[in-house]
Amino acid sequence: MADEELGDEVKVFRRDEDADDDPMISGETSEQQLADDKKEAVMEAELDGAGGAGSSGRVPTIGGLKAEAFIKAEPSPSFPMMPMMAGPGLSPAYGLPMMFPFFMGSPYGLRSPGMMSMLPMSALSPQFGMFPASPLYGAAAMAAAAAKQQLENAAPLHMRAGPLNPLNQMRMPPYMTHPMMPQNNERRGHGGGKVKKDDHIKKPLNAFMWFMKENRKALLEEIGNNEKQSAELNKELGKRWHDLPKEEQQKYFEMAKKDRETHKEKYPQWSARENYAVNKKKTKKRRDKSVASENSDQKKCRARFGVSNTDLWCKFCKRKKKCEYATDRSGSDMTDTQDGRGTSGACSSSSESPSPTGNNGIPLATQQQHQAALMHSMLMQMHLGSTSTHVPSPIASSSAGRSPLDANASDSESDVDEDEDIDPTILQQTREVIMQESVCTL
DNA sequence: GATCCTTTGAAGGTG
């Protein structure tokens, strides 16, 4: 049974029961559901406290921090107990509720607090660093799981506790969980969070992700459950992952493998590519950042060496032609070289400028004046701030004004303003680096 | 409220 079907079922349900149901689904309903969740959590906690691995002294108390974490308990693979389980159970299209009634015993599906009590966060050894066999594989946990499963299975699926129907407050079948319970997802962190784009099928988790999922809480507890940031935590987890014996890692790799297989079985047509657009904004920003840093490494000769070191410029730059270095290295991200249009490709600026050809259309005289002024200011800046002492005579001699040479030099110039705020220190550093690289051979 | 940070691994795309 596919979750899409469930989703459809849910949609049909919603449509049938309440044509204009949106107000019912969100808002007060969510609060109501949240309250209900808490009640359920308490009940589950009490139940679980009776035995099983979950009873290992970690009885959550609602109201306290632990209760908070408890209620927010996220799904765990709990792998031995659900060998065929697909994914984290968060994705609306992910779980296989009908195939794993045990996990559906609670209204929370895979996020059941009761389930959590059997999971590593409760069974984990405090000696996190040791990583004894994943607690998931512990005999106690498995025994508890089996016992609970028997109990749960004793009742027909349709009679087991399901979530409250927000529309009529009646108990729904247990498999009706996430697709129609947006708040279940929305309570999650960003990744698994909101119900985006309807049926966003998440990637199956890889081994490390499973590892993180299972051990994050234990690590948190180990370090005192305090202010450590998630990113730092992940760093630590990364270290520990490396320190983990191969056989231990293997378990997680198997989990990941099964997860992938199940995922593939369930969504044969799905491709990881499909999810690329989901976080488009985020990734775009990141990429922009990286591109910017790349670009800073792909400056043309003038930007790299500065006007005071034209002797280091490539022959093309010296002639105000397309920079040998920049075109070789960057090529595609320079607008004036990408499509062959743009300017003459004069090597005069950093590629940081979004529009090297921005001066197109401006009268040549204006451009020349502008350039002369810039040259002057740059030279002044370099004289004042740079340790570099050599200033090529042609330009230096024209620093006060626009010499014929300058005018000549600006014939094809179109992007002079980009070096306007050039930092002498950076220039010097860049120069040193480039000198080492010996890139622009004359 | 959206995005970043940070980790590893899988998958897809590109040259």
Added chain:
DNA sequence: CACCTTCAAAGGATC
């Protein structure tokens, strides 16, 4: 084939 990019989880911090 090697390399690059994106996404998966997490949750506090930052914008």
